[in-house]
Amino acid sequence: MTLSRPFPVREGGSSEAAPRSAGRWLLLNLLVLIAYSVLGVIILFFGIGPAKISPIYPPAGIAVAAVIVLGPRILPAVFIGEFLNGFPLLFLPDTTVRMYVLANIGVGIGAMLEAWIGARLLEQLTGTWHPFERSRDVVVFLLGSSLVAGLVGGTIGSLSLWLGGFVPPGELRITFVTFFLSDASGIAVFAALMLAWVREPELDRTVIVACLVGIAGAALIAGLAVASRFAIDFLYLPLLLWTAFRAGPRGVTVAAMAITAFAILTTINGVGSFVGRTPNESILLLEVFLAVITFTGLLTVAILAQRRAAEAALEAHNRMLEQRVRERTAEVAEKNRLLKEKQARIDDDLNTARVLQSSILPADFSAYRATAIAASMRPALEVSGDFYDVFPLPAGRLGLVVADVSGKGVAAAFFMAVTRTLLRGVAGECESPAGCLVRVNDALCRENPIDMFVTALYAELDEATGAVRLVNAGHCEPIVVRADGTAETVRRAGNPPLGVTAGRDFAERSVTLGPGEMLFLYTDGVTEAVNREGEQFHMARLVEIAQASAGQSPQELMLAVIGRVEKFSAGTLQADDITCLVVRRNG
Amino acid sequence: MEATESRAGGTTTLRISGRVDGSVSKQLEQRVQDIVSRDEHVIVDLGAMSYVSSAGLRCFIVLAKYAKAKQKSLALVALQDEVSEIFEISGLLNLFKVYGTVDDAVAALPR
Numbered sequence: 204m205t206l207s208r209p210f211p212v213r214e215g216g217s218s219e220a221a222p223r224s225a226g227r228w229l230l231l232n233l234l235v236l237i238a239y240s241v242l243g244v245i246i247l248f249f250g251i252g253p254a255k256i257s258p259i260y261p262p263a264g265i266a267v268a269a270v271i272v273l274g275p276r277i278l279p280a281v282f283i284g285e286f287l288n289g290f291p292l293l294f295l296p297d298t299t300v301r302m303y304v305l306a307n308i309g310v311g312i313g314a315m316l317e318a319w320i321g322a323r324l325l326e327q328l329t330g331t332w333h334p335f336e337r338s339r340d341v342v343v344f345l346l347g348s349s350l351v352a353g354l355v356g357g358t359i360g361s362l363s364l365w366l367g368g369f370v371p372p373g374e375l376r377i378t379f380v381t382f383f384l385s386d387a388s389g390i391a392v393f394a395a396l397m398l399a400w401v402r403e404p405e406l407d408r409t410v411i412v413a414c415l416v417g418i419a420g421a422a423l424i425a426g427l428a429v430a431s432r433f434a435i436d437f438l439y440l441p442l443l444l445w446t447a448f449r450a451g452p453r454g455v456t457v458a459a460m461a462i463t464a465f466a467i468l469t470t471i472n473g474v475g476s477f478v479g480r481t482p483n484e485s486i487l488l489l490e491v492f493l494a495v496i497t498f499t500g501l502l503t504v505a506i507l508a509q510r511r512a513a514e515a516a517l518e519a520h521n522r523m524l525e526q527r528v529r530e531r532t533a534e535v536a537e538k539n540r541l542l543k544e545k546q547a548r549i550d551d552d553l554n555t556a557r558v559l560q561s562s563i564l565p566a567d568f569s570a571y572r573a574t575a576i577a578a579s580m581r582p583a584l585e586v587s588g589d590f591y592d593v594f595p596l597p598a599g600r601l602g603l604v605v606a607d608v609s610g611k612g613v614a615a616a617f618f619m620a621v622t623r624t625l626l627r628g629v630a631g632e633c634e635s636p637a638g639c640l641v642r643v644n645d646a647l648c649r650e651n652p653i654d655m656f657v658t659a660l661y662a663e664l665d666e667a668t669g670a671v672r673l674v675n676a677g678h679c680e681p682i683v684v685r686a687d688g689t690a691e692t693v694r695r696a697g698n699p700p701l702g703v704t705a706g707r708d709f710a711e712r713s714v715t716l717g718p719g720e721m722l723f724l725y726t727d728g729v730t731e732a733v734n735r736e737g738e739q740f741h742m743a744r745l746v747e748i749a750q751a752s753a754g755q756s757p758q759e760l761m762l763a764v765i766g767r768v769e770k771f772s773a774g775t776l777q778a779d780d781i782t783c784l785v786v787r788r789n790g
Numbered sequence: 791m792e793a794t795e796s797r798a799g800g801t802t803t804l805r806i807s808g809r810v811d812g813s814v815s816k817q818l819e820q821r822v823q824d825i826v827s828r829d830e831h832v833i834v835d836l837g838a839m840s841y842v843s844s845a846g847l848r849c850f851i852v853l854a855k856y857a858k859a860k861q862k863s864l865a866l867v868a869l870q871d872e873v874s875e876i877f878e879i880s881g882l883l884n885l886f887k888v889y890g891t892v893d894d895a896v897a898a899l900p901r
Contacts, residue, residue, distance in 0.1 A: 609848050656851060658844070677851075677880050679844065699881030703851055707881075727844040731812055739811070739843070778812055779845075 232280040235269045238262075239284030242393075247291065249467045251482045251489075255291075256381055258489040259463055262288060263356060263386040264393025266318035267348055271325060271332045271394070272401055278315045285314035292369055306367025313359030321352030321390055333402045334501075335395075335452035336508040341501045345494075349390040357383025377483055384490040391497040392459050399452035413450035417442060417458030425465035434476040436466060436492070443496060447503040455500040463493055553613070557582075560616055563623065565593050573666035573789055574601060577757035579765065580782040581728075588615030588657075589726050589780035590623055594630065599666050602630045605724040605784050606659035607678065609700075618655050622647065622701065626661065636663045636674045637709040640701065644676070648705035656702035660724050669716040669788045674709050676701050679730060680742075682749045683714050684721040684760070690749035692742070718790020721757060723749055728779035729764065732772045740771050757785035792838075793821060800830040801899065803892055807838030812845035819849045826853065826862050833895045837868030847880055854885040863887070865895040 239262045246257040266281040289307040292298055324347035325334060334340035334348075361379035364370050370378045420442040428435050439462045446454035469475045470485050477488040561580070568576035571593075578591050588608035596602050604626060608615040625643045633639040640661055647657070660681055662673035673681065673693065677700030680692040696710035716722060725745070732740040748767055752760040761783045768781060791808040802825045810818060825832050842850075850866075857864035865887040869877065877883045889895040 609852070656848075656855075677847070677882070695879035695881075697879050697881045699885065700851060703855065703882075704885065731843050731845060733813070737813070 228276055231273055232277060235265065235273075235277050235280035236284050238265050239280060240287055243284065243288035249464070249471070251467070251471055251485055256385075256482065256486060258381075258385055258388065258467060258486040259392065259493060260385040260389035261393040263314070263317060263353065263389035264391070264395070265397065266314060267321035267352065267390045268394040268397035268401070270318045270322035271398065275319060275322075278319065281318050282311040282315050285311040295369070298369075302367045302369070306363050306369055309363025309366065310360045313356045313363065316359065317352045317356030317386060320355055321348035321394070324348050324351060332398060333452075335399060335504050336512070338502055338505045338509065341498075341505045344395070345391055345498055345501070348394065349387045353383050353387030353390060356386045360386075381483070381486055384487070388463075388490050388493040388497070392456070392463055392493065395452070395497065395501060396456035396460055399456045403453060410450045410453050413446050413454040414457040416449075417446040417454060418461040421458065421461035421465045425469045428469050428474050429472050432474055434474070436469075436476045439466065439496065440499070443500050444503060447500055447507065451507065452501075452504050455504050459493075459496050459500050462496055466492060556613065556616060560590075560620070563620070564590060568593065571595075571601065571666075574664065575757050575787045575789060576785070577761040578782075578784045579761060580780065581765075581777070582780045583728070583777045584612055588612075588619055589728065589782040590619050591724070591782055591784040592623055592627065593784070593786075594627060596631055596663060601664045601666055601786075602627075603662040603664060603722070603724065603784060603786060604659065605678070605726060605782055606657050606701075607726040607728075607780070607782070608657045609655060614655070618657065622657050622659070626659075635711065636661050636672050637711045640674050640676055640698075640709045641707065644701045644703075644707055644709070645705050647702035651702050656700045658700040658727075662722065662724070664716070664722070664786060664788075666788070669718070669720070670713065671716060671722060672711050672713045674698065674711050676709060677703075679725055679727050681725075682723040682746060683716070684723060684749045684753055686717055686719045686753065688750055688753040690746050690753070692746070716786075716788040718788055719754065721749075721752075721760060721785055721787040723760065723764075724784040724786075725764070726780060726782040728777075728781035729768055729783065731779065732768045732781070733775060733778065734771050735774050740768055744771075757787045761785050791818065793818060795825065797829070801833065801896065802829045802831070803833045803835055805835040805838065807840075809841040809843075810839055810846035810849070811841070811843035815843075815845045815849040818846075819852055822849075822853050823856055826857050826860060826864065829862070831863045831865075831899055832857065833865045833867055833892055835867050835892055836870070836873060839870065839873055842873055842876055844880075847876070847882060850877075850882060851885065854882070863899070865889055865898070867892050867895045 242261040242265060246259070246261060247255060249257045249259070251258065262284060269277045269281070286307045289303065289310060292303055292306070325332065325344055328343045328347055329340045331340060334344040357379055361370070361375065361382045364378060365375050421439065424435060424438045424442065443455060443458050443462060446458035466475065466477065466489060470477045470489055477485055477492060479485040479488055564580055565578070576593055578593065580589055580591060582589070590604070590606055592602070592604040594602045604623070606619070606622060608618045608622065622643065625646050626639065629639050629642045633642065640659070658678040659676045660673060660678040661676070662671050662681070664671050675693070675695045676698045680695055682690050682692055684690045693712050693714055696712055698709045699707060730740055730742055730745060744767065745764065748763050749760065752763055764783055765781070791806065791810050791814040793804055793806050795802055795804045804822060804825060806818070822832065822834070853864060867889045868891060869888065874883070887895070887898070889898065
């Protein structure tokens with residue numbers, strides 16, 4: 204039982220029937236009675252043989268459909284209709300009113316039972332009153348509502364007639380079979396017709412055309428059969444299937460009804476496959492044919508409906524999948540957008556960091572009268588771990604720094620800023636350069652990420668005398684360029700880098716710059732620049748350049764070094780920051 | 791640079807040969823860090839190390855700090871004169887225990 208296809212909710216079904224619904228009840232019963240009686244008269248024209256027995260009894264179908272749609276309250280109309288439909292019996296000789304009344308009360312009761320059972324079986328076994336959407340429902344409708352109900356009606360009806368004395372001796376069996384099968388085919392054709400149209404009453408072009416073609420086609424086939432006297436009844440089948448494909452349950456039930464009518468009419472005319480040796484044989488053949496027609500037609504529309512339902516389910520599934528894909532795509536696009544925004548913010552921050560970093564490196568050295576200074580720092584990444592610094596100290600001294608933080612990128616740049624600030628902070632207060640680095644080293648060791656340390660060269664130049672005291676904390680050896688065109692390195696004194704071990708003493712070296720002599724500080728980005736062959740730039744080349752630059756300006760020496768390194772490492776990616784600081788004592 | 795390791799008990803001996811410069815320092819650093827986090831004692835045999843650049847030295851400093859933080863013992867053995875001098879003037883020798891041979895280093899391990 205599916206909720207999407209319920210039995211119709213019937214009004215007035217409850218015990219407390221309102222007075223208003225009494226009139227309605229009467230009206231509905233009257234309408235059903237009229238339909239019942241009209242059809243009862245019409246079938247007289249479809250009677251076969253001298254007894255004018257119709258192979259199909261449409262009122263049985265009207266009754267079942269009416270009970271299904273309107274409920275058992277319609278049963279009085281069924282009883283009265285059936286009672287009255289026996290009126291031809293009155294024209295038989297020897298018929299008494301008493302015989303008629305007794306027999307037709309029985310027939311009427313049989314009709315009521317038949318209609319009620321047919322409706323109940325469909326309701327109970329399928330849960331729908333539109334049994335055209337699943338092949339199983341079609342089978343239940345034809346076997347249950349039509350055959351089983353017809354069997355009940357046929358049994359009671361034929362027995363009543365027999366008891367009333369209307370059945371000639373020896374004809375009870377054939378009377379029963381005829382009664383049963385005509386009721387069953389009446390239900391199969393007409394209940395199906397009613398149910399199909401009650402469910403979908405609205406008319407559209409396709410359905411109207413299909414129905415007209417079904418009726419006209421059946422008439423044409425019948426006409427051809429009568430005219431040619433050929434048994435061409437098999438032509439009804441393609442017509443039936445065509446209406447099933449074109450117009451579903453409504454089309455196929457109209458076609459089945461038309462085919463039924465014309466098959467009977469041609470048989471009455473003695474034409475076609477269903478003409479038997481006796482009228483009863485003809486009736487049986489026709490009934491088998493009607494069974495085939497209704498079963499084939501209804502099963503076809505059910506299978507079509509199932510296929511459509513499957514297609515619809517598949518399409519819904521596909522739509523759902525597409526929707527999901529669209530949602531996911533949108534999600535990904537949104538995440539992508541957020542990532543891009545984030546990346547843009549990071550780029551922005553990095554850019555700011557780079558600008559900040561270069562802005563804390565002094566660039567204007569024009570204030571220093573006794574010394575000429577040139578400096579440059581070229582980072583390998585956006586932000587650098589190298590830095591240089593120049594600052595005035597008390598007593599005519601000048602502080603000079605070149606340092607290289609381990610690692611690169613933001614962390615190194617941050618560590619660099621900390622180191623520079625610490626060094627500037629203590630430089631003026633220490634009694635010696637070595638003392639400065641002891642303090643900076645201890646401060647850096649106190650809270651230091653595992654892989655962070657900094658090699659540094661810190662020098663203090665007495666501008667008046669040219670005396671330089673320098674401390675090398677694990678850094679490259681500086682070069683002194685003499686006036687006579689020689690150059691020498693200042694050897695390291697065994698100090699570790701800053702930030703490695705706390706509590707260390709640092710040893711100093713001292714040199715003196717004569718007038719015009721230069722001190723060249725740099726980082727290992729210079730000496731360890733690599734060319735395409737993997738060879739390092741090396742100290743020897745640097746000393747060579749320094750010697751050749753004797754007597755020139757710091758700017759010239761610096762540019763010569765940078766130019767040579769650039770040329771040397773052409774075609775390779777700059778691996779490390781390159782920093783130079785050149786100081787010349789003016790003479 | 792080549793680096794081969796041999797393992798006995800909780801002690802790994804890493805033998806480094808060739809040049810240690812910026813091109814290999816990152817890789818060497820990661821390798822020794824893995825060993826240090828795995829084993830109690832690490833002996834680095836530098837007998838065949840012909841050259842160490844300042845980038846190479848940085849790698850040894852990181853290792854010394856890492857071993858100290860993890861409280862593992864890290865010893866250098868068989869430093870060539872030139873390499874020893876570089877460690878010396880760079881102020882790094884006292885960051886490590888330094889021995890003449892691998893056997894000396896093993897003998898000095900706490901039992």
